[in-house]
Amino acid sequence: PLTRRALTAGMVAMTAAGAICTATAVVGDGEAVGAFAITTGVALLAALLLRRTWAKRAMPTPTGRDGLMAAGLTWVVTSLFAAVPLLLSDATPRLAQAIFEGTSGITTTGATAIADVDGQAHAVLLWRSLTHWIGGIGIVVLLVAIAPAAGGAARRVLLGETSRATEETVAPQMRETARITAQLYLAATSIALLVLLAVGLTPWEAVNHAMSIVSSGGFSTRTASAGGFDSPPVEVAMLVLMIAAGVSYVVWWRLVLRRGLGQHAAELRAYLLFLVAMGVLLTVAATGKDAPHSVLAGLFTSASLVTGTGFTTQDPDTWGEEARLIVLIAMVSGGMVGSTTGGFKVRRWMTLFGGVRAEIQRQIAPQRIVVVRIGGKPVNEDTVRAAYGFMAVAFIALVGGAALLAANGFDLLSAFSGAAACLFNVGPALGELGGVESYAEVPDSGLLGLSFLMLLGRLELFTVLALFTRGLWRAR
Amino acid sequence: PLTRRALTAGMVAMTAAGAICTATAVVGDGEAVGAFAITTGVALLAALLLRRTWAKRAMPTPTGRDGLMAAGLTWVVTSLFAAVPLLLSDATPRLAQAIFEGTSGITTTGATAIADVDGQAHAVLLWRSLTHWIGGIGIVVLLVAIAPAAGGAARRVLLGETSRATEETVAPQMRETARITAQLYLAATSIALLVLLAVGLTPWEAVNHAMSIVSSGGFSTRTASAGGFDSPPVEVAMLVLMIAAGVSYVVWWRLVLRRGLGQHAAELRAYLLFLVAMGVLLTVAATGKDAPHSVLAGLFTSASLVTGTGFTTQDPDTWGEEARLIVLIAMVSGGMVGSTTGGFKVRRWMTLFGGVRAEIQRQIAPQRIVVVRIGGKPVNEDTVRAAYGFMAVAFIALVGGAALLAANGFDLLSAFSGAAACLFNVGPALGELGGVESYAEVPDSGLLGLSFLMLLGRLELFTVLALFTRGLWRAR
Ligand SMILES: [K+]
Ligand SMILES: [K+]
DSSP states (O other): OHHHHHHHHHHHHHHHHHHHHHHHHHHTTOTTHHHHHHHHHHHHHHHHHHHTTSOOSOOOOOOHHHHHHHHHHHHHHHHHHHHHHHHHTTSSOSHHHHHHHHHHHHTTOOOOOOSOSTTSOHHHHHHHHHHHHHHHHHHHHIIIIIHHHHOHHHHHHHHSOOOGGGOOOSSSSHHHHHHHHHHHHHHHHHHHHHHHHHTTOOHHHHHHHHHHHHTTOOOOSSTTGGGGGOOHHHHHHHHHHHHHHTSOHHHHHHHHTTOOOGGGHHHHHHHHHHHHHHHHHHHHHHTTSSOSSHHHHHHHHHHHHHTTOOOOSSOGGGGOHHHHHHHHHHHHHOOOTTSSOOSSOHHHHHHHHHHHHHHHHHHHOTTSOOOEEETTEEEOHHHHHHHHHHHHHHHHHHHHHHHHHHHTTOOHHHHHHHHHHHHTTOOOBSGGGBTTSOSTTSOHHHHHHHHHHHHHHHTTTHHHHHHTSHHHHHTO | OHHHHHHHHHHHHHHHHHHHHHHHHHHTTOTTHHHHHHHHHHHHHHHHHHHTTSOOSOOOOOOHHHHHHHHHHHHHHHHHHHHHHHHHTTSSOSHHHHHHHHHHHHTTOOOOOOSOSTTSOHHHHHHHHHHHHHHHHHHHHIIIIIHHHHOHHHHHHHHSOOOGGGOOOSSSSHHHHHHHHHHHHHHHHHHHHHHHHHTTOOHHHHHHHHHHHHTTOOOOSSTTGGGGGOOHHHHHHHHHHHHHHTSOHHHHHHHHTTOOOGGGHHHHHHHHHHHHHHHHHHHHHHTTSSOSSHHHHHHHHHHHHHTTOOOOSSOGGGGOHHHHHHHHHHHHHOOOTTSSOOSSOHHHHHHHHHHHHHHHHHHHOTTSOOOEEETTEEEOHHHHHHHHHHHHHHHHHHHHHHHHHHHTTOOHHHHHHHHHHHHTTOOOBSGGGBTTSOSTTSOHHHHHHHHHHHHHHHTTTHHHHHHTSHHHHHTO
């Protein structure tokens, strides 16, 4: 039942988004009205049909498998559906491009297969932003409300945590937690909108970019991305909003209640420190190159990569090889667990580094008992092992993705960075797939492979892999 | 006492090697006589002084920490000493180049900082080959005889194994095991020598290359490496010998005793399958490019990389981006545990893949108990965790090495592959550090950093890291 409810919710969201886009098309430039009208109709029909398959009674607490199944299927189906109007409106002429763009939207990756963003219909641009926004609210509700309640497999996979002890939810009931999280997300969007209006964006641009930022998405209404505004105040505002979007919603809720940071303090500190450190390194690399406002450029690029938003103002590819390496490192990072960002996430890095340190100690003195701690709290062995497993699977996925792109004619740097940018839901990569380029020229097999990587990364790898195992389906 | 004995043995080996090189210089081209005479004298003095510090009684069974300490210090000291005649003879004019070349010899990496190998004195070339040979016999005696006997930390670190159950030694006593292993190594060298003579190498070239092959080293007497002979029969002979050098000495001993492969069958099969698979992929990539005898070229390149020997016949950099990716993958592999090869080694890969598979199953069904098996035998959790830890540390070392090379002006592909080629004791890398180039032009900081990576890789990472922890030294 959780799966059907989640799919229904996804289709209701698609219906609403379709209706908004149809209205925009009619009121605005009049382009792509038909494409969005059809999309809205199909989504509505699907939602109504799905709704008939479940009763409106209170749902029993979902099991871990329910959680994985619901998440996996909902993201796959919604991503594919997001491609429909893009294909119908000819924004992305090839089917693989449409699937890539739709998946990139829902997974909040923000990698685009549209070379000329400036020339697109308003409805198409709004649809892209809305898919980000829907994907973003979906992921925070999943991570903050559903996964902890579902427990078991869902908690392990989606939160990388195996014990309830190190975890904390916003409210005792799943429904209540989901409601509060969604309200926080709405509030965040409203604040982002006001801030962007205050620094001089037009309402149209502010709406689109607000949705793109709170979701850590990265689609822009301009081909030149954030650099298109050519305005330091706009860049500073976006920088601050991106950093805020990488903070866990549990932390925001604690701050609203004035409860202090609690166990999240260590992760928050590490997140901000890492972001600033990468920003300083990028600033150093950019200084002296053709990079105006190098401090702003360095910090903006760092925040954009660490949170995986993927907005670009300048091209770090022109800052030298060290800058490219820093871009690669920042790209895999991710923000805090419980935010809209993708990637490893800071708490998993802390677990990994703690695990490596403990392993060195153990290797020397096998009889000693070594406990991994984060911010003073012990982390159990299963959590450490899950983090290692995540790293290993991510590595295999990266090599596979890079092989696919290399076979499609990309050089290895573009191939590896492209695979990483999609797997970790960042968006733009380096070289031939850098921020000033697009994914439009990637052949079909490459686009579909990268779409798979986006889903893999968005759902913390193991959710998608679980869909391929019999164990998950047999339990139905 | 184990550390002092090991250091003494190292210096005795250096004395013998120095004497042989001095004699070669006197009898042969007369170059660098002084450099090698001084080296021999200093090594002899050091050996005699060291010998005075320990009694000739039967040694107690070493502890795990003794084993790590002895291995770590002996490899560091011998590597530095190997640099002495190279610096004195001006074969490597810069100190950092000499340290790089000496470390590359003893760790059997085979990366060279000498651009013009053809123009070197005979004694210098023989010294390079001898350092490989000594480093090779050192590592197999350490891995096959000392580490299993020392147990504890040494067994965990050097063999990646934590229980005696999954392990097997050649003979019940450490001394006896060491003797048999050394004899097998001598026999392997003799066979390699005869085979190379049979395919037409001169005695001089056969002696040098036999030592370079059995140790999986890779130094050649020619600037063009194995390609310099321009002879398919020579390449086929070297191909077979390289593959043989990647097989565990425990397996060779079982075959000598006609005992069958036992628990090693699965690892041997995986090793050969992987080597052939990479060979086929490289053949496909090479076909149609400027690569004569593409099947031989593909298999030779695969065997050279998988065993980490590092001989080159052709330049895979010209075979396209897919070939480069395959080179990178083959490079990190390594042969069987208990051979002279570096890298991850096949058994560790099998452990890692088993661990990832188990992790996926566990993530879906947390209550299920999942056991990792290799060739049907269960592998304990500590072993899996040690393999993950190895991967994580290797990754950090790679990024660090690549950052150092990028800061020294190398492009990222050259930087990453160069770091990998040194860390995994392969030798030549890709791009600016490819097989047709040398490391001669790398600045000092880069050469020293790469020398550190060679030692790190040769001693399975944790041995060297342990030297930096107080725990190891406090126990003295
Ligand atoms: K993104
Ligand atoms: K080598």
